[in-house]
Amino acid sequence: MAQLKVSELSFYYGFTQILKNLDFVLDEGKIISIVGPSGGGKTTLLKLCANLLDVVEGEVINSFNSSAFAFQDPRLLPWKSALENIMMPLHVKMKERELKEKATALALKFGLERNDLVKYPKDLSGGMRQRVSFARALIGEPKLLFLDEPFSALDIGLKKELQSFVLEACEQQKMSVLFITHDLMEAIKLSDTILLLKSDPGEIVARYEIETPQKERDDAFVFEQTKAFLDDALIREIFEIKVSA
Numbered sequence: 001m002a003q004l005k006v007s008e009l010s011f012y013y014g015f016t017q018i019l020k021n022l023d024f025v026l027d028e029g030k031i032i033s034i035v036g037p038s039g040g041g042k043t044t045l046l047k048l049c050a051n052l053l054d055v056v057e058g059e060v061i062n063s064f065n066s067s068a069f070a071f072q073d074p075r076l077l078p079w080k081s082a083l084e085n086i087m088m089p090l091h092v093k094m095k096e097r098e099l100k101e102k103a104t105a106l107a108l109k110f111g112l113e114r115n116d117l118v119k120y121p122k123d124l125s126g127g128m129r130q131r132v133s134f135a136r137a138l139i140g141e142p143k144l145l146f147l148d149e150p151f152s153a154l155d156i157g158l159k160k161e162l163q164s165f166v167l168e169a170c171e172q173q174k175m176s177v178l179f180i181t182h183d184l185m186e187a188i189k190l191s192d193t194i195l196l197l198k199s200d201p202g203e204i205v206a207r208y209e210i211e212t213p214q215k216e217r218d219d220a221f222v223f224e225q226t227k228a229f230l231d232d233a234l235i236r237e238i239f240e241i242k243v244s245a
């Protein structure tokens with residue numbers, strides 16, 4: 001079975017230690033969320049796992065045969081239209097017409113309008129750019145998806161739709177996801193495992209497995225679990241949440 005295996009991973013920017021001794025395994029069809037305070041090294045971890053930064057200390061072994069990523073900042077090519085950006089990963093692999101159809105169908109599924117598809121990134125809203133970036137990541141049906149706050153600029157309805165799409169792809173195509181979010185409720189809704197990363201340096205201080213199948217996690221479940229998380233002294237300490245009497 002394919003997996004992403006992170007062992008004793010540490011990382012420094014100059015003399016500053018950003019990550020310390022991280023260990024976890026992401027299996028096929030599973031979702032791991034990394035939650036933790038801002039500046040704790042989550043993006044750095046994702047970049048190391050996605051091979052966008054060199055691993056110097058420890059090991060990252062990725063045996064999935066395809067991967068893609070979508071970041072909070074959509075990083076679209078400004079000289080290509082929305083549709084051309086979505087088509088990019090499959091540009092050399094598929095005939096132009098089929099690819100256009102596939103990209104258009106995905107874009108419409110993600111709530112973009114036909115007349116948005118000819119627009120250039122500068123003429124799209126932040127939320128539209130995130131949807132284009134998300135469609136570009138998914139068009140190649142990757143086996144492993146790296147997500148760094150990909151839904152942060154979306155309204156709640158669209159966010160829910162894209163979350164359902166991720167869950168569907170995990171179930172039907174056995175896609176795996178390494179997911180960074182600041183949103184505890186989002187992590188509880190989507191993840192099989194939540195890793196809590198403290199900062200200075202980034203270290204995994206708790207692992208939470210959620211056994212209830214994602215399909216059965218309704219709003220009441222998510223609220224209840226979030227409350228339980230926020231009642232956890234360790235989580236309050238990591239996020240520096242003050243409780244008023």
Ligand SMILES: Nc1ncnc2c1ncn2[C@@H]1O[C@H](COP(=O)(O)OP(=O)(O)OP(=O)(O)O)[C@@H](O)[C@H]1O
Pocket residue numbers: 013018037038039040041042043044045
């Ligand atoms: N290229 C870089 N050179 C030097 N320091 C960096 C670089 N990139 C990030 N850092 C530092 O590394 C630390 C971790 O940053 P990172 O972006 O990984 O954190 P994060 O947990 O993803 O933060 P956020 O939740 O705010 O996005 C921060 O202190 C940041 O300033």
